[in-house]
Amino acid sequence: MQTYKISINDAKKLFTQLNCDKGGINILSKKAKLHTLYIKQMHVGAANILKQDALSIGADLAVPTGVITAKEKYVDGILLGTTKHFELLARKELAQPFGLKDLAKSLKEYIKENNYKTKIMGVLNANEDSFFKDSRFCSKQASQKIESMIEDGANIIDIGAVSSRPGSLPVEPKVELERLKDIVDTIYENKYYEKVDFSIDSYEPLVIDYVLNKGFKIVNDITGLANDEVCKISASYNAQVVIMHMQNDPKVMQENPEYENIILDLDAYFKNQIQKAKSFGINDIVLDVGIGFGKTLEHNLTLLNDLEHFKHFGYELLIGASRKSMIDMITPSSIEQRLPGTLAIHLESIKNGASIIRCHDVKEHHQAIKVQEAINSIN
Missing domain, CATH: 3.20.20.20 (Dihydropteroate synthase-like)
Incomplete structure:
Protein backbone atom coordinates (compact mmCIF):
# COMPACT_ATOMS: atom_id res chain seq x y z
CA MET A 1 0.00 0.00 0.00
CA GLN A 2 1.27 3.47 -0.92
CA THR A 3 0.01 6.90 0.08
CA TYR A 4 0.71 10.37 -1.20
CA LYS A 5 -0.79 13.81 -0.68
CA ILE A 6 -3.01 15.22 -3.42
CA SER A 7 -4.48 18.63 -4.18
CA ILE A 8 -8.19 18.85 -3.49
CA ASN A 9 -8.68 22.07 -5.50
CA ASP A 10 -11.12 20.36 -7.84
CA ALA A 11 -12.57 17.53 -5.80
CA LYS A 12 -15.23 16.52 -8.32
CA LYS A 13 -12.63 15.66 -10.97
CA LEU A 14 -10.64 13.55 -8.52
CA PHE A 15 -13.69 11.62 -7.40
CA THR A 16 -14.69 11.07 -11.01
CA GLN A 17 -11.23 9.69 -11.78
CA LEU A 18 -11.70 7.20 -8.93
CA ASN A 19 -14.90 6.10 -10.65
CA CYS A 20 -16.98 6.95 -7.59
CA ASP A 21 -20.73 6.59 -7.75
CA LYS A 22 -22.16 9.57 -9.63
CA GLY A 23 -24.65 10.31 -6.87
CA GLY A 24 -21.91 10.25 -4.27
CA ILE A 25 -19.54 12.60 -6.09
CA ASN A 26 -21.63 15.66 -5.26
CA ILE A 27 -21.89 14.60 -1.62
CA LEU A 28 -18.15 13.96 -1.34
CA SER A 29 -17.32 17.27 -3.00
CA LYS A 30 -19.32 19.17 -0.40
CA LYS A 31 -17.26 17.48 2.32
CA ALA A 32 -13.95 18.34 0.68
CA LYS A 33 -13.96 22.14 0.85
CA LEU A 34 -13.43 24.00 4.12
CA HIS A 35 -14.93 27.46 4.72
CA THR A 36 -14.27 30.05 7.41
CA LEU A 37 -16.97 32.69 7.84
CA TYR A 38 -16.62 35.73 10.11
CA ILE A 39 -19.94 36.60 11.77
CA LYS A 40 -20.20 40.02 13.38
CA GLN A 41 -22.48 41.17 16.22
CA MET A 42 -24.33 37.92 16.97
CA HIS A 43 -26.70 37.86 19.89
CA VAL A 44 -25.03 35.73 22.57
CA GLY A 45 -28.05 33.42 22.48
CA ALA A 46 -27.48 32.87 18.77
CA ALA A 47 -23.78 32.21 19.40
CA ASN A 48 -24.54 29.50 21.97
CA ILE A 49 -27.14 27.80 19.77
CA LEU A 50 -24.94 27.97 16.67
CA LYS A 51 -21.93 26.65 18.62
CA GLN A 52 -23.86 23.57 19.75
CA ASP A 53 -25.46 22.97 16.36
CA ALA A 54 -22.08 23.28 14.64
CA LEU A 55 -20.39 20.84 17.03
CA SER A 56 -23.22 18.35 16.63
CA ILE A 57 -22.45 17.95 12.91
CA GLY A 58 -18.65 18.16 13.08
CA ALA A 59 -18.24 21.88 12.37
CA ASP A 60 -17.27 24.53 14.95
CA LEU A 61 -17.78 28.16 15.94
CA ALA A 62 -14.92 30.13 17.46
CA VAL A 63 -16.28 32.58 20.04
CA PRO A 64 -14.84 34.78 22.82
CA THR A 65 -14.40 33.47 26.35
CA GLY A 66 -17.51 34.16 28.38
CA VAL A 67 -20.11 33.36 25.72
CA ILE A 68 -21.44 30.40 27.68
CA THR A 69 -22.25 32.71 30.63
CA ALA A 70 -23.55 35.49 28.37
CA LYS A 71 -20.92 37.93 29.63
CA GLU A 72 -21.57 40.19 26.62
CA LYS A 73 -24.92 40.60 24.85
CA TYR A 74 -23.42 40.65 21.35
CA VAL A 75 -20.28 38.89 20.17
CA ASP A 76 -18.33 38.14 17.00
CA GLY A 77 -17.47 34.62 15.89
CA ILE A 78 -15.82 32.57 13.18
CA LEU A 79 -17.75 29.64 11.77
CA LEU A 80 -15.62 26.76 10.44
CA GLY A 81 -16.96 23.93 8.34
CA THR A 82 -17.25 22.26 4.98
CA THR A 83 -19.79 23.08 2.32
CA LYS A 84 -21.82 20.14 3.62
CA HIS A 85 -21.71 21.53 7.17
CA PHE A 86 -22.88 24.95 6.01
CA GLU A 87 -25.65 23.30 4.02
CA LEU A 88 -26.87 21.45 7.13
CA LEU A 89 -26.62 24.55 9.31
CA ALA A 90 -28.55 26.58 6.75
CA ARG A 91 -31.46 24.20 7.33
CA LYS A 92 -31.02 23.86 11.10
CA GLU A 93 -30.93 27.57 11.89
CA LEU A 94 -34.10 28.41 9.95
CA ALA A 95 -36.17 27.49 12.99
CA GLN A 96 -33.95 29.21 15.57
CA PRO A 97 -34.38 32.63 17.26
CA PHE A 98 -31.94 35.53 17.82
CA GLY A 99 -31.49 36.32 14.14
CA LEU A 100 -30.30 32.84 13.16
CA LYS A 101 -33.00 32.62 10.51
CA ASP A 102 -31.27 35.44 8.62
CA LEU A 103 -27.91 33.74 9.13
CA ALA A 104 -29.37 30.57 7.61
CA LYS A 105 -30.27 32.48 4.46
CA SER A 106 -26.75 33.97 4.34
CA LEU A 107 -25.18 30.52 4.64
CA LYS A 108 -27.29 29.26 1.77
CA GLU A 109 -26.11 32.13 -0.44
CA TYR A 110 -22.50 31.73 0.69
CA ILE A 111 -22.21 28.12 -0.53
CA LYS A 112 -24.07 28.64 -3.78
CA GLU A 113 -21.88 27.52 -6.67
CA ASN A 114 -21.24 30.15 -9.35
CA ASN A 115 -18.66 28.98 -11.85
CA TYR A 116 -17.69 31.66 -14.34
CA LYS A 117 -15.25 31.38 -17.21
CA THR A 118 -12.16 33.56 -16.70
Whole structure:
Protein backbone atom coordinates (compact mmCIF):
# COMPACT_ATOMS: atom_id res chain seq x y z
CA MET A 1 0.00 0.00 0.00
CA GLN A 2 1.27 3.47 -0.92
CA THR A 3 0.01 6.90 0.08
CA TYR A 4 0.71 10.37 -1.20
CA LYS A 5 -0.79 13.81 -0.68
CA ILE A 6 -3.01 15.22 -3.42
CA SER A 7 -4.48 18.63 -4.18
CA ILE A 8 -8.19 18.85 -3.49
CA ASN A 9 -8.68 22.07 -5.50
CA ASP A 10 -11.12 20.36 -7.84
CA ALA A 11 -12.57 17.53 -5.80
CA LYS A 12 -15.23 16.52 -8.32
CA LYS A 13 -12.63 15.66 -10.97
CA LEU A 14 -10.64 13.55 -8.52
CA PHE A 15 -13.69 11.62 -7.40
CA THR A 16 -14.69 11.07 -11.01
CA GLN A 17 -11.23 9.69 -11.78
CA LEU A 18 -11.70 7.20 -8.93
CA ASN A 19 -14.90 6.10 -10.65
CA CYS A 20 -16.98 6.95 -7.59
CA ASP A 21 -20.73 6.59 -7.75
CA LYS A 22 -22.16 9.57 -9.63
CA GLY A 23 -24.65 10.31 -6.87
CA GLY A 24 -21.91 10.25 -4.27
CA ILE A 25 -19.54 12.60 -6.09
CA ASN A 26 -21.63 15.66 -5.26
CA ILE A 27 -21.89 14.60 -1.62
CA LEU A 28 -18.15 13.96 -1.34
CA SER A 29 -17.32 17.27 -3.00
CA LYS A 30 -19.32 19.17 -0.40
CA LYS A 31 -17.26 17.48 2.32
CA ALA A 32 -13.95 18.34 0.68
CA LYS A 33 -13.96 22.14 0.85
CA LEU A 34 -13.43 24.00 4.12
CA HIS A 35 -14.93 27.46 4.72
CA THR A 36 -14.27 30.05 7.41
CA LEU A 37 -16.97 32.69 7.84
CA TYR A 38 -16.62 35.73 10.11
CA ILE A 39 -19.94 36.60 11.77
CA LYS A 40 -20.20 40.02 13.38
CA GLN A 41 -22.48 41.17 16.22
CA MET A 42 -24.33 37.92 16.97
CA HIS A 43 -26.70 37.86 19.89
CA VAL A 44 -25.03 35.73 22.57
CA GLY A 45 -28.05 33.42 22.48
CA ALA A 46 -27.48 32.87 18.77
CA ALA A 47 -23.78 32.21 19.40
CA ASN A 48 -24.54 29.50 21.97
CA ILE A 49 -27.14 27.80 19.77
CA LEU A 50 -24.94 27.97 16.67
CA LYS A 51 -21.93 26.65 18.62
CA GLN A 52 -23.86 23.57 19.75
CA ASP A 53 -25.46 22.97 16.36
CA ALA A 54 -22.08 23.28 14.64
CA LEU A 55 -20.39 20.84 17.03
CA SER A 56 -23.22 18.35 16.63
CA ILE A 57 -22.45 17.95 12.91
CA GLY A 58 -18.65 18.16 13.08
CA ALA A 59 -18.24 21.88 12.37
CA ASP A 60 -17.27 24.53 14.95
CA LEU A 61 -17.78 28.16 15.94
CA ALA A 62 -14.92 30.13 17.46
CA VAL A 63 -16.28 32.58 20.04
CA PRO A 64 -14.84 34.78 22.82
CA THR A 65 -14.40 33.47 26.35
CA GLY A 66 -17.51 34.16 28.38
CA VAL A 67 -20.11 33.36 25.72
CA ILE A 68 -21.44 30.40 27.68
CA THR A 69 -22.25 32.71 30.63
CA ALA A 70 -23.55 35.49 28.37
CA LYS A 71 -20.92 37.93 29.63
CA GLU A 72 -21.57 40.19 26.62
CA LYS A 73 -24.92 40.60 24.85
CA TYR A 74 -23.42 40.65 21.35
CA VAL A 75 -20.28 38.89 20.17
CA ASP A 76 -18.33 38.14 17.00
CA GLY A 77 -17.47 34.62 15.89
CA ILE A 78 -15.82 32.57 13.18
CA LEU A 79 -17.75 29.64 11.77
CA LEU A 80 -15.62 26.76 10.44
CA GLY A 81 -16.96 23.93 8.34
CA THR A 82 -17.25 22.26 4.98
CA THR A 83 -19.79 23.08 2.32
CA LYS A 84 -21.82 20.14 3.62
CA HIS A 85 -21.71 21.53 7.17
CA PHE A 86 -22.88 24.95 6.01
CA GLU A 87 -25.65 23.30 4.02
CA LEU A 88 -26.87 21.45 7.13
CA LEU A 89 -26.62 24.55 9.31
CA ALA A 90 -28.55 26.58 6.75
CA ARG A 91 -31.46 24.20 7.33
CA LYS A 92 -31.02 23.86 11.10
CA GLU A 93 -30.93 27.57 11.89
CA LEU A 94 -34.10 28.41 9.95
CA ALA A 95 -36.17 27.49 12.99
CA GLN A 96 -33.95 29.21 15.57
CA PRO A 97 -34.38 32.63 17.26
CA PHE A 98 -31.94 35.53 17.82
CA GLY A 99 -31.49 36.32 14.14
CA LEU A 100 -30.30 32.84 13.16
CA LYS A 101 -33.00 32.62 10.51
CA ASP A 102 -31.27 35.44 8.62
CA LEU A 103 -27.91 33.74 9.13
CA ALA A 104 -29.37 30.57 7.61
CA LYS A 105 -30.27 32.48 4.46
CA SER A 106 -26.75 33.97 4.34
CA LEU A 107 -25.18 30.52 4.64
CA LYS A 108 -27.29 29.26 1.77
CA GLU A 109 -26.11 32.13 -0.44
CA TYR A 110 -22.50 31.73 0.69
CA ILE A 111 -22.21 28.12 -0.53
CA LYS A 112 -24.07 28.64 -3.78
CA GLU A 113 -21.88 27.52 -6.67
CA ASN A 114 -21.24 30.15 -9.35
CA ASN A 115 -18.66 28.98 -11.85
CA TYR A 116 -17.69 31.66 -14.34
CA LYS A 117 -15.25 31.38 -17.21
CA THR A 118 -12.16 33.56 -16.70
CA LYS A 119 -12.18 36.70 -18.85
CA ILE A 120 -9.35 39.12 -19.61
CA MET A 121 -10.20 42.83 -19.53
CA GLY A 122 -7.50 44.71 -21.43
CA VAL A 123 -6.78 48.34 -20.51
CA LEU A 124 -6.71 51.11 -23.13
CA ASN A 125 -6.16 54.67 -21.91
CA ALA A 126 -6.92 57.82 -23.87
CA ASN A 127 -5.21 60.18 -21.45
CA GLU A 128 -1.66 61.38 -20.97
CA ASP A 129 -1.42 60.92 -17.20
CA SER A 130 -2.17 57.20 -16.85
CA PHE A 131 0.45 55.72 -14.55
CA PHE A 132 1.57 53.09 -17.12
CA LYS A 133 2.63 54.83 -20.32
CA ASP A 134 2.35 51.69 -22.49
CA SER A 135 -1.43 51.67 -21.96
CA ARG A 136 -1.86 55.19 -23.41
CA PHE A 137 -3.10 55.51 -26.98
CA CYS A 138 -4.41 58.27 -29.20
CA SER A 139 -7.32 57.79 -31.58
CA LYS A 140 -5.04 57.16 -34.57
CA GLN A 141 -3.38 54.23 -32.79
CA ALA A 142 -6.59 52.87 -31.29
CA SER A 143 -7.67 50.57 -34.13
CA GLN A 144 -4.31 48.85 -34.30
CA LYS A 145 -4.17 48.43 -30.52
CA ILE A 146 -7.75 47.12 -30.30
CA GLU A 147 -7.14 44.56 -33.05
CA SER A 148 -3.92 43.51 -31.34
CA MET A 149 -5.65 43.08 -27.97
CA ILE A 150 -8.42 41.00 -29.54
CA GLU A 151 -5.83 38.82 -31.27
CA ASP A 152 -3.90 38.45 -28.00
CA GLY A 153 -6.95 37.08 -26.20
CA ALA A 154 -8.89 39.98 -24.66
CA ASN A 155 -12.54 39.27 -23.89
CA ILE A 156 -13.24 42.83 -22.78
CA ILE A 157 -11.49 46.12 -23.54
CA ASP A 158 -11.80 48.78 -20.85
CA ILE A 159 -11.33 52.32 -22.13
CA GLY A 160 -10.80 55.38 -19.95
CA ALA A 161 -9.75 58.99 -20.41
CA VAL A 162 -9.18 60.08 -16.80
CA SER A 163 -6.43 58.76 -14.54
CA SER A 164 -7.50 57.35 -11.18
CA ARG A 165 -3.96 56.83 -9.86
CA PRO A 166 -3.29 58.09 -6.29
CA GLY A 167 -3.12 61.87 -6.25
CA SER A 168 -4.81 62.34 -9.63
CA LEU A 169 -7.31 65.14 -10.16
CA PRO A 170 -10.76 64.95 -11.80
CA VAL A 171 -11.38 66.22 -15.35
CA GLU A 172 -14.36 68.14 -16.71
CA PRO A 173 -16.89 65.74 -18.35
CA LYS A 174 -16.68 67.58 -21.68
CA VAL A 175 -12.89 67.22 -21.71
CA GLU A 176 -13.16 63.52 -20.86
CA LEU A 177 -15.65 62.95 -23.68
CA GLU A 178 -13.49 64.91 -26.13
CA ARG A 179 -10.55 62.61 -25.35
CA LEU A 180 -12.70 59.54 -25.94
CA LYS A 181 -14.94 60.56 -28.80
CA ASP A 182 -12.72 59.64 -31.77
CA ILE A 183 -11.77 56.26 -30.30
CA VAL A 184 -15.38 55.43 -29.46
CA ASP A 185 -16.56 56.47 -32.93
CA THR A 186 -13.84 54.31 -34.49
CA ILE A 187 -15.01 51.31 -32.47
CA TYR A 188 -18.57 51.89 -33.59
CA GLU A 189 -17.75 52.45 -37.25
CA ASN A 190 -15.56 49.33 -37.44
CA LYS A 191 -18.06 47.27 -35.41
CA TYR A 192 -15.34 46.09 -33.05
CA TYR A 193 -18.08 45.66 -30.45
CA GLU A 194 -19.22 42.57 -32.39
CA LYS A 195 -15.84 40.93 -31.70
CA VAL A 196 -15.28 41.85 -28.07
CA ASP A 197 -17.17 43.60 -25.27
CA PHE A 198 -16.24 47.21 -24.52
CA SER A 199 -16.25 48.77 -21.07
CA ILE A 200 -16.08 52.44 -20.16
CA ASP A 201 -13.92 53.38 -17.18
CA SER A 202 -15.88 56.44 -16.12
CA TYR A 203 -18.35 57.78 -13.57
CA GLU A 204 -19.59 60.73 -15.67
CA PRO A 205 -23.18 60.45 -17.02
CA LEU A 206 -22.35 62.50 -20.14
CA VAL A 207 -19.56 60.10 -21.13
CA ILE A 208 -21.40 56.93 -20.17
CA ASP A 209 -24.51 57.85 -22.14
CA TYR A 210 -22.45 58.58 -25.26
CA VAL A 211 -20.48 55.32 -25.26
CA LEU A 212 -23.41 53.05 -24.39
CA ASN A 213 -25.12 54.45 -27.44
CA LYS A 214 -22.07 53.43 -29.49
CA GLY A 215 -21.98 49.72 -28.69
CA PHE A 216 -20.35 49.68 -25.25
CA LYS A 217 -21.91 47.15 -22.85
CA ILE A 218 -20.14 47.65 -19.51
CA VAL A 219 -19.87 50.57 -17.10
CA ASN A 220 -16.77 50.33 -14.90
CA ASP A 221 -17.51 52.86 -12.15
CA ILE A 222 -14.73 53.41 -9.58
CA THR A 223 -17.20 55.34 -7.39
CA GLY A 224 -19.45 52.28 -7.12
CA LEU A 225 -22.61 53.97 -8.47
CA ALA A 226 -22.38 57.03 -6.24
CA ASN A 227 -24.24 59.07 -8.89
CA ASP A 228 -27.93 58.27 -9.37
CA GLU A 229 -27.73 59.49 -12.98
CA VAL A 230 -25.18 56.77 -13.75
CA CYS A 231 -27.64 54.23 -12.34
CA LYS A 232 -30.49 55.55 -14.47
CA ILE A 233 -28.45 55.60 -17.69
CA SER A 234 -26.93 52.15 -17.09
CA ALA A 235 -30.36 50.67 -16.45
CA SER A 236 -31.84 52.30 -19.56
CA TYR A 237 -29.22 50.55 -21.74
CA ASN A 238 -29.40 47.30 -19.74
CA ALA A 239 -25.63 47.61 -19.24
CA GLN A 240 -23.47 45.45 -17.03
CA VAL A 241 -22.13 47.53 -14.14
CA VAL A 242 -18.89 47.07 -12.21
CA ILE A 243 -19.31 48.26 -8.63
CA MET A 244 -15.87 49.07 -7.24
CA HIS A 245 -14.94 50.00 -3.69
CA MET A 246 -12.82 53.08 -3.10
CA GLN A 247 -12.23 54.85 0.18
CA ASN A 248 -12.46 58.63 -0.39
CA ASP A 249 -11.33 59.83 -3.87
CA PRO A 250 -8.14 59.37 -5.91
CA LYS A 251 -6.66 62.68 -4.72
CA VAL A 252 -6.54 61.62 -1.04
CA MET A 253 -7.40 57.90 -1.00
CA GLN A 254 -3.91 56.74 0.01
CA GLU A 255 -3.58 59.14 2.95
CA ASN A 256 -3.70 56.72 5.89
CA PRO A 257 -6.68 54.55 4.88
CA GLU A 258 -8.28 52.80 7.86
CA TYR A 259 -10.94 50.10 8.32
CA GLU A 260 -12.47 48.44 11.35
CA ASN A 261 -12.42 45.13 9.48
CA ILE A 262 -11.77 45.47 5.76
CA ILE A 263 -13.63 42.31 4.74
CA LEU A 264 -16.72 43.16 6.74
CA ASP A 265 -16.59 46.85 5.83
CA LEU A 266 -16.47 46.04 2.10
CA ASP A 267 -19.16 43.40 2.54
CA ALA A 268 -21.50 46.02 4.01
CA TYR A 269 -20.58 48.47 1.24
CA PHE A 270 -21.33 45.97 -1.53
CA LYS A 271 -24.61 45.00 0.12
CA ASN A 272 -25.76 48.63 0.10
CA GLN A 273 -24.61 49.38 -3.44
CA ILE A 274 -26.14 46.18 -4.84
CA GLN A 275 -29.45 47.16 -3.27
CA LYS A 276 -29.13 50.61 -4.82
CA ALA A 277 -28.32 49.15 -8.24
CA LYS A 278 -31.32 46.83 -8.11
CA SER A 279 -33.61 49.67 -7.05
CA PHE A 280 -32.79 51.33 -10.40
CA GLY A 281 -33.33 48.11 -12.34
CA ILE A 282 -29.67 47.08 -12.68
CA ASN A 283 -29.26 43.32 -12.32
CA ASP A 284 -26.10 42.54 -14.31
CA ILE A 285 -23.48 43.32 -11.67
CA VAL A 286 -19.74 42.72 -11.18
CA LEU A 287 -17.94 43.44 -7.90
CA ASP A 288 -14.42 44.89 -7.63
CA VAL A 289 -12.74 45.20 -4.21
CA GLY A 290 -10.61 48.06 -5.56
CA ILE A 291 -7.02 46.97 -5.00
CA GLY A 292 -4.96 50.08 -4.27
CA PHE A 293 -7.96 52.40 -3.97
CA GLY A 294 -7.74 53.60 -0.38
CA LYS A 295 -5.92 50.52 0.93
CA THR A 296 -2.59 49.79 2.55
CA LEU A 297 -0.46 46.84 1.46
CA GLU A 298 -1.89 44.78 4.31
CA HIS A 299 -5.45 45.69 3.25
CA ASN A 300 -4.70 44.62 -0.34
CA LEU A 301 -3.14 41.31 0.72
CA THR A 302 -6.06 40.56 3.03
CA LEU A 303 -8.57 41.20 0.26
CA LEU A 304 -6.68 39.00 -2.19
CA ASN A 305 -6.35 36.20 0.34
CA ASP A 306 -10.02 36.32 1.38
CA LEU A 307 -11.47 37.22 -2.02
CA GLU A 308 -13.65 34.12 -2.04
CA HIS A 309 -15.71 35.64 0.76
CA PHE A 310 -17.40 38.02 -1.70
CA LYS A 311 -18.63 35.17 -3.89
CA HIS A 312 -21.60 34.83 -1.55
CA PHE A 313 -23.24 37.78 -3.33
CA GLY A 314 -23.54 35.58 -6.42
CA TYR A 315 -21.85 37.99 -8.85
CA GLU A 316 -18.63 37.85 -10.82
CA LEU A 317 -15.56 39.28 -9.11
CA LEU A 318 -13.12 41.55 -10.94
CA ILE A 319 -9.52 42.10 -9.86
CA GLY A 320 -7.26 44.80 -11.25
CA ALA A 321 -3.80 44.87 -9.68
CA SER A 322 -1.90 45.35 -12.91
CA ARG A 323 1.56 46.86 -12.22
CA LYS A 324 0.30 48.58 -9.05
CA SER A 325 2.52 49.99 -6.31
CA MET A 326 1.75 47.13 -3.90
CA ILE A 327 4.18 45.06 -5.98
CA ASP A 328 6.90 47.67 -5.42
CA MET A 329 6.19 47.54 -1.68
CA ILE A 330 6.83 43.80 -1.66
CA THR A 331 9.83 43.82 -3.99
CA PRO A 332 11.20 47.21 -5.13
CA SER A 333 10.51 47.64 -8.84
CA SER A 334 9.60 50.27 -11.39
CA ILE A 335 6.20 50.20 -13.10
CA GLU A 336 7.80 48.64 -16.18
CA GLN A 337 9.29 45.82 -14.08
CA ARG A 338 6.07 44.67 -12.38
CA LEU A 339 4.65 42.19 -14.89
CA PRO A 340 5.82 39.08 -12.94
CA GLY A 341 4.25 40.39 -9.72
CA THR A 342 1.08 41.26 -11.60
CA LEU A 343 0.77 37.74 -12.99
CA ALA A 344 1.34 36.24 -9.52
CA ILE A 345 -1.45 38.35 -8.00
CA HIS A 346 -3.89 37.71 -10.81
CA LEU A 347 -3.36 33.95 -10.99
CA GLU A 348 -3.86 33.70 -7.23
CA SER A 349 -6.99 35.86 -7.54
CA ILE A 350 -8.46 33.43 -10.07
CA LYS A 351 -7.86 30.56 -7.63
CA ASN A 352 -9.66 32.61 -4.98
CA GLY A 353 -12.75 33.36 -7.05
CA ALA A 354 -12.02 36.20 -9.50
CA SER A 355 -13.30 35.63 -13.03
CA ILE A 356 -12.49 38.99 -14.67
CA ILE A 357 -8.86 40.12 -14.73
CA ARG A 358 -8.21 43.76 -15.65
CA CYS A 359 -4.68 44.10 -17.00
CA HIS A 360 -2.32 46.03 -19.25
CA ASP A 361 -0.59 42.93 -20.66
CA VAL A 362 -3.22 40.86 -22.43
CA LYS A 363 -0.97 38.43 -24.31
CA GLU A 364 1.07 37.50 -21.25
CA HIS A 365 -2.07 37.04 -19.13
CA HIS A 366 -3.72 34.90 -21.79
CA GLN A 367 -0.75 32.54 -21.82
CA ALA A 368 -0.46 32.40 -18.01
CA ILE A 369 -4.18 31.73 -17.54
CA LYS A 370 -4.21 28.99 -20.20
CA VAL A 371 -1.26 27.27 -18.49
CA GLN A 372 -2.99 27.56 -15.11
CA GLU A 373 -6.19 26.07 -16.57
CA ALA A 374 -4.21 23.20 -18.10
CA ILE A 375 -2.59 22.41 -14.73
CA ASN A 376 -5.95 22.49 -12.96
CA SER A 377 -7.59 20.28 -15.60
CA ILE A 378 -5.38 17.35 -14.56
CA ASN A 379 -6.87 17.23 -11.06
